[in-house]
Amino acid sequence: MYLPLPPEGLLSFLGAAMVLTGAEIVIRCLQEEKVEYVFGYPGGAVLFLYDELSKQDKVRHVLVRHEQAAVHAADGYARSTDKVGVALVTSGPGVTNAVTGIATAYCDSIPMVIISGQVPTAAIGQDAFQEVDTVGITRPCVKHNFLVKDVRDIASTIKKAFFLAKTGRPGPVLVDIPKDVSAHKCEYEYPKSVTLRSYNPIVKGHQGQIRKALGLLLEAKRPMIYAGGGVILADAADKLTKLTRLLGFPVTNTLMGLGGYPATDRQNLGMLGMHGTVEANMAMHHSDVLLAIGARFDDRVIGNPAHFQSEPRKIIHVDIDPSSISKRVKVDVPIVGNLADVLDDMIKMLESSGDRPNPAQIAPWWKQIEEWRGRNSLSYKNSTEVIKPQFVVETLWKITNGDAFVTSDVGQHQMWAAQYYKFDKPRRWVNSGGLGTMGFGLPAAMGVQLAHPEKPVAVITGEGSIQMCIQELSTCKQYRLPIKVLSLNNRYLGMVRQWQQFFHGNRYSESYMDSLPDFAKLAEAYGHVGIRVEKPSDVEGAIREAFSRKNDLVFLDFQVDPTENVFPMVQGGKGLTEMILSSEDL
Amino acid sequence: MRHVISLLLENEAGALSRVSGLFSARGYNIESLTVAPTEDPSLSRMTIVTSGSDDIIEQITKQLNKLIDVVKVVDISEAAHIERELMLVKVRATGKDREEMKRMAEIFRGRIIDVTDSSYVIELTGTQDKLNSFVGAIDRDLILETVRSGVCGVGRGDRVLKI
Numbered sequence: 001m002y003l004p005l006p007p008e009g010l011l012s013f014l015g016a017a018m019v020l021t022g023a024e025i026v027i028r029c030l031q032e033e034k035v036e037y038v039f040g041y042p043g044g045a046v047l048f049l050y051d052e053l054s055k056q057d058k059v060r061h062v063l064v065r066h067e068q069a070a071v072h073a074a075d076g077y078a079r080s081t082d083k084v085g086v087a088l089v090t091s092g093p094g095v096t097n098a099v100t101g102i103a104t105a106y107c108d109s110i111p112m113v114i115i116s117g118q119v120p121t122a123a124i125g126q127d128a129f130q131e132v133d134t135v136g137i138t139r140p141c142v143k144h145n146f147l148v149k150d151v152r153d154i155a156s157t158i159k160k161a162f163f164l165a166k167t168g169r170p171g172p173v174l175v176d177i178p179k180d181v182s183a184h185k186c187e188y189e190y191p192k193s194v195t196l197r198s199y200n201p202i203v204k205g206h207q208g209q210i211r212k213a214l215g216l217l218l219e220a221k222r223p224m225i226y227a228g229g230g231v232i233l234a235d236a237a238d239k240l241t242k243l244t245r246l247l248g249f250p251v252t253n254t255l256m257g258l259g260g261y262p263a264t265d266r267q268n269l270g271m272l273g274m275h276g277t278v279e280a281n282m283a284m285h286h287s288d289v290l291l292a293i294g295a296r297f298d299d300r301v302i303g304n305p306a307h308f309q310s311e312p313r314k315i316i317h318v319d320i321d322p323s324s325i326s327k328r329v330k331v332d333v334p335i336v337g338n339l340a341d342v343l344d345d346m347i348k349m350l351e352s353s354g355d356r357p358n359p360a361q362i363a364p365w366w367k368q369i370e371e372w373r374g375r376n377s378l379s380y381k382n383s384t385e386v387i388k389p390q391f392v393v394e395t396l397w398k399i400t401n402g403d404a405f406v407t408s409d410v411g412q413h414q415m416w417a418a419q420y421y422k423f424d425k426p427r428r429w430v431n432s433g434g435l436g437t438m439g440f441g442l443p444a445a446m447g448v449q450l451a452h453p454e455k456p457v458a459v460i461t462g463e464g465s466i467q468m469c470i471q472e473l474s475t476c477k478q479y480r481l482p483i484k485v486l487s488l489n490n491r492y493l494g495m496v497r498q499w500q501q502f503f504h505g506n507r508y509s510e511s512y513m514d515s516l517p518d519f520a521k522l523a524e525a526y527g528h529v530g531i532r533v534e535k536p537s538d539v540e541g542a543i544r545e546a547f548s549r550k551n552d553l554v555f556l557d558f559q560v561d562p563t564e565n566v567f568p569m570v571q572g573g574k575g576l577t578e579m580i581l582s583s584e585d586l
Numbered sequence: 587m588r589h590v591i592s593l594l595l596e597n598e599a600g601a602l603s604r605v606s607g608l609f610s611a612r613g614y615n616i617e618s619l620t621v622a623p624t625e626d627p628s629l630s631r632m633t634i635v636t637s638g639s640d641d642i643i644e645q646i647t648k649q650l651n652k653l654i655d656v657v658k659v660v661d662i663s664e665a666a667h668i669e670r671e672l673m674l675v676k677v678r679a680t681g682k683d684r685e686e687m688k689r690m691a692e693i694f695r696g697r698i699i700d701v702t703d704s705s706y707v708i709e710l711t712g713t714q715d716k717l718n719s720f721v722g723a724i725d726r727d728l729i730l731e732t733v734r735s736g737v738c739g740v741g742r743g744d745r746v747l748k749i
Binding site: 135136139140143144147164196197198199321322323326327330 | 595596599600603604607611641644645648649651652654655656657749
């Protein structure tokens with residue numbers, strides 16, 4: 001006899017739990033988490049998951065051409081929104097290909113959930129086909145990971161994964177699901193909340209410490225605000241801007257923090273660090289009270305910590321992660337908490353007390369800063385003969401009114417993008433700062449474009465980096481992503497060449513790129529528009545044309561000056577004030 | 587400086603490797619590490635003996651706290667505490683050495699827990715120093731093998747590590 005099953009809605013209405021397969025549960029969980037896109041690549045261990053994906057249309061799958069790109073795309077999606085990126089990969093090589101992407105996200109604290117297939121539970125440890133110890137391999141580059149051995153644990157584990165990924169200091173969380181577990185059935189109910197006795201990130205900053213910090217700031221003669229990527233991650237850019245303006249202090253953004261305070265504002269001294277401006281680096285070094293917010297004093301930012309500490313100053317450090325505080329530099333006033341909450345508290349205390357720094361007290365400091373700024377350390381000699389890479393970025397900034405989403409790869413072009421594209425808003429700048437992953441830019445831009453379908457998205461890259469994930473031009477075609485790729489093609493691995501020129505006696509060992517493809521034709525072969533640009537006078541026209549093609553991916557292959565270097569530069573191991581400003585300083 | 591760090595962690599597969607992986611990845615020393623479930627089977631208690639400057643120890647405790655599986659971390663060597671370690675020593679015991687070994691075990695309040703015609707297994711509990719002294723006091727050539735548990739520690743009096 002045929003007994004029709006009542007519809008699922010009726011069952012849940014009656015309060016009875018649904019019995020679903022593990023794969024169905026995974027997809028339901030993603031729907032519950034309001035996941036729009038899953039970036040992935042199918043394979044044997046995830047076939048049940050892909051089967052379920054195809055039966056619904058709430059969660060859309062984006063088929064990449066390499067798992068590294070799946071994770072970078074999910075990463076770009078997360079960085080340009082305040083949502084968790086999601087990637088789905090198969091066991092074995094699917095996971096090992098994804099590792100570079102996961103480590104990239106981990107180093108920059110990007111909230112992400114990676115779901116990986118695993119061989120069936122009975123085969124684990126048997127050296128089965130496409131088996132790797134996924135939890136072991138990814139352990140050092142995730143915030144946390146799980147191996148789900150029982151179908152009844154899937155829903156609670158995915159709930160935990162999303163919770164861990166986006167709370168506290170965010171980061172990637174991996175959930176490894178053996179194939180048989182995705183086929184087993186159990187009753188499904190998505191947990192409404194999650195608590196972990198071992199995980200309680202601090203949100204509210206210590207009020208006494210905050211008061212103490214304000215006391216120091218109000219008395220400072222040479223104050224400086226140093227803001228990092230934490231400001232972007234905590235969506236605290238508006239609060240940072242408000243506080244900085246209330247105080248009237250100079251501010252610098254790190255590479256990861258660009259857009260955290262408007263770049264075109266007078267109080268912003270530009271990016272600091274190895275390729276930072278003179279005014280930012282000098283003010284950082286000579287400040288007497290330093291307010292560090294969501295930044296971590298890393299080696300590319302302060303150079304040699306001993307040199308940095310040779311100048312006495314009081315340091316206030318606000319961070320969500322206690323282990324970032326006093327790690328490389330001893331801090332006087334540590335404040336652990338969510339940046340948005342702490343900055344809010346600071347603003348409220350200032351507003352209610354009416355206390356403000358005495359402008360006369362910091363006037364000499366501003367005068368000194370303006371003197372440093374007057375050295376115009378980002379100036380460069382433009383040319384009518386050969387395209388200067390800085391000019392390309394400046395032109396892009398002008399044409400897009402500073403409002404494009406810009407992703408980058410890693411190397412000289414990344415630094416020029418950071419220096420010459422003035423980001424006034426957060427989440428517009430997407431780059432691999434911590435791990436420094438070449439090949440990041442194009443796939444990350446796919447995630448950005450999907451999250452912001454109507455917005456201009458540009459990839460600033462080079463002929464070296466773009467070839468590390470160039471296969472994604474195919475994905476861009478499939479999903480009609482009208483990304484604009486600006487390749488600063490200097491026929492060199494530019495940053496390597498620069499270091500070889502400066503520190504290795506001009507011996508350009510393996511940094512020359514020979515046998516390059518015709519990138520314009522290559523883009524055309526993928527079904528896109530390719531334009532080769534050779535003359536400075538054609539730069540603006542080419543960029544304008546690219547952005548006027550609203551529905552096309554346009555690949556702009558700029559033949560730029562191969563000898564150009566990134567300045568200013570602080571050599572590794574040197575102090576922040578020991579900057580090389582031009583080739584003449586060498 | 588030598589420190590004894592006690593932690594409670596979720597009794598889950600892989601929790602131990604998260605801790606040991608942290609130490610190797612960040613270049614921290616581990617002198618010894620012991621772990622076993624507590625009276626609450628969902629929790630394990632670990633004792634790590636490590637050494638480093640104050641800054642490094644501060645980082646170690648912060649990094650341990652950051653691990654999701656770690657519930658609580660205490661540096662028990664910051665105040666009065668008790669440490670114990672268990673050692674089993676198998677020694678050659680023939681001729682006049684048989685009596686000498688028995689005497690040494692008694693002096694150190696050890697117990698002989700296995701006897702054959704030619705060997706003893708001596709069980710000894712105490713601080714690391716005491717066990718080291720015992721190994722130093724007996725004839726080295728007679729030691730067939732030694733096995734030590736690593737240090738277990740607990741704070742004195744009211745200092746309790748519990749959730």
